[in-house]
Structures are given as C-alpha cells and as structure tokens.
Amino acid sequence: MDYLIAPECIACDGFILRSYRPGDGGLLSEAVNDSYEHLAPLMPWAKPQQSVEESEKLVREFRARYLLAEDFVIGIFNTDQTRLLGGTGFHLREGPLATKSAEIGMFIRKSEAGKGLGTEALKAMLTWGFDAWPWIRLAWICDSRNKASIRTAEKAGMEKEGLRRGQAAEVGDGRRDTVLFGALRDNWAE
Numbered sequence: 001m002d003y004l005i006a007p008e009c010i011a012c013d014g015f016i017l018r019s020y021r022p023g024d025g026g027l028l029s030e031a032v033n034d035s036y037e038h039l040a041p042l043m044p045w046a047k048p049q050q051s052v053e054e055s056e057k058l059v060r061e062f063r064a065r066y067l068l069a070e071d072f073v074i075g076i077f078n079t080d081q082t083r084l085l086g087g088t089g090f091h092l093r094e095g096p097l098a099t100k101s102a103e104i105g106m107f108i109r110k111s112e113a114g115k116g117l118g119t120e121a122l123k124a125m126l127t128w129g130f131d132a133w134p135w136i137r138l139a140w141i142c143d144s145r146n147k148a149s150i151r152t153a154e155k156a157g158m159e160k161e162g163l164r165r166g167q168a169a170e171v172g173d174g175r176r177d178t179v180l181f182g183a184l185r186d187n188w189a190e
C-alpha cells in the first residue's frame, strides 16, 4: 500500500474531525494565537502571533499532503465549523503507509483544555482510525513532564509501552524522557 484515499471527516458528539481546507487559515490563526503560552513549552511549531496568511499557507500544505497521503493533519472543529477547538492527526512517524502504523498528535486550544475534549477526541481518533482507516497500530508519544498528555492517553484506553530516557527535548536545549503509548486494532474493540 503506497497510497490511501483517506477518510475526510467524522461527526462526533460535540465536535467534528476533518481534514483542513483552503479558507481555514483564519480559524487556525485564531486558535493558535489564543493558545501560544499553553503550547509554547511543549510544541516546537508554536509561534507568537501566527498571521492569517501564514496559517492559510499551512492549511493548504496540510490539505495537499493529505491528498497525497503523505501526512494526515486533522482539525477538531465545533459542530457548525465556525471555531477550531484544536488539532490532531495521523502522522507517519513509525514508517511509511505500508506499515499501517501511525502516531496521533494533538493540541486542544487553551480555552477548551481541561474540559474532557482531549480525551474524547483521542477516543474518537482511535475508533475512527481502526474502523475507517487502515491502521493496525496507533501510537501516542509524550514528554514525561506532560501530565495532561499522559493522563489523556490513559483515559482514552491506550496502553503504556515504555519509556525512552534522555532524548533531546523537542523544545529548548534540554533532555527529556519520553513516555510511549500504543493501541492495536486487534484488541481495541475489547
């Protein structure tokens, strides 16, 4: 398998998961600017004041790579799609598409964090990922200091697989321990 006609969208309880589209730049810019301080310590891509133009270029890149089956960046929108609540995606960080393995990434915008959305969005990504996508294995990787991320994976039902120690931190010059979580299609239904 070297190409995938990827699922586009799923409506969940209280939010919609879908590929970004041209025109979503304003919503992305607003969500990340609202969340800079919340994201900056953890997310290497966070920038202060990301303009609408920069965000529009990003969403077009996300869309292009989605259509090419290179990377699957997904927005978490409110139900009428007037607000971006966060972002997620299936990323080919464990090997090419043929491995049927992907890593789920996620951010929830600051004003929506801590209300249960991250857990629900991760559960939805796992269920959708195993039902409608070809994934056999899905991973979730977090800095051991990121208690919210660890707890989100646990609450969504992922299994802790181990700890990689002393890796170069993604943000800053320090080192970090990385907690590894995974889920497998064969036992997800249970």
Ligand SMILES: CC(C)(COP(=O)(O)OP(=O)(O)OC[C@H]1O[C@@H](n2cnc3c(N)ncnc32)[C@H](O)[C@@H]1OP(=O)(O)O)[C@@H](O)C(=O)NCCC(=O)NCCS
Binding pocket: 038, 039, 042, 043, 105, 106, 107, 108, 109, 112, 113, 114, 115, 116, 117, 118, 119, 120, 140, 141, 142, 143, 146, 147, 148, 149, 151, 152, 155
């Ligand atoms: C990690 C993240 C996606 C979780 O989403 P969320 O909507 O805030 O998570 P939830 O509200 O579903 O909470 C899940 C659990 O984390 C806990 N939690 C949330 N924020 C926390 C914090 N700052 N410190 C410790 N625990 C926290 C919650 O209390 C809850 O556990 P509990 O039910 O046992 O109390 C979100 O906080 C985020 O975007 N963080 C910044 C980016 C990031 O770290 N992404 C993950 C990279 S792997």
